[in-house]
Amino acid sequence: MALQIGDALRNGLDDLLSENGVLVTGVFLLFSLANQFASASFTRALFDSFGPSGGPPGGGAGVASFVGPFSLDLALPVAAVLVVVFMLVGQLVRFWAIRLFAGPDEIRSDDARERAVMAVVLGGGVAVGLFALSMSSNVLGQAFSPVLAGIAGLAAGILSLVLNVVLVYLRQAIALNDGGYVDTVKHSLARFLDAPAQILVLLFLLFLVGLLAAIPAIASVLSVVFPQAIDLPSRSLLQVASIVLQAPVTAFNLAVITDAYVQVRADGSDETF
Known part of the structure; x- marks a missing residue:
């Protein structure tokens, strides 16, 4: 089945620059900032639980430098639960964004609450x-x-x-299609198999775009590994820059994959396996 890579990229960019795209980017930015505290707190708790051998060079100071200022002093079980909660909330954020990007004409299920629960249970x-x-x-x-x-x-x-890769359309299948849990997984796999070569190329292009947003994060790690050899801005500033850049990239990726899913679903049959 046909998947027009150029159309998916162009439509994704148009969606990103639209009013809905700006809204989605803003929500992703706020969510990512809050999620940074959860992930940094978990990393800190993980290093603290493992002791000096589990953390970066420098002991406690090395851990503090590695996770940056966006961390809370939490017990490992509490931090792990917090990370999982943010993962589940993130599924709801993406569920909302996919339906917003696709538009009402592409939604084949009227029960948004049921599909949102599936997004948390299955996607989460x-x-x-x-x-x-x-x-x-x-x-x-x-x-x-x-x-x-x-x-x-x-x-x-x-x-x-x-x-x-093989479940690349799972979130879109949950948000935009109908059917039970097993049928949704089968449907997403079938849509991947409709145009596997094209979606692999598209994912590689999105990976290259993501590298641009990852530059501050990579620089942040280098500032810890080579603190004296590389003169970089503060780790806090680099982490914030990474989050700010990642928000529009995440929104763009979601818009592109959603458009690709709509393309292959329109060209393919409703059969799964």
């Missing part, structure tokens, strides 16, 4: 599962050996990449 379940998978390498590294942690980290990274 996938997000939490991928997060737990990414954390497995840290746990194995502390419990067993760094070598095992490296192997687990590589396997987790590959599996996460594969799942993110």
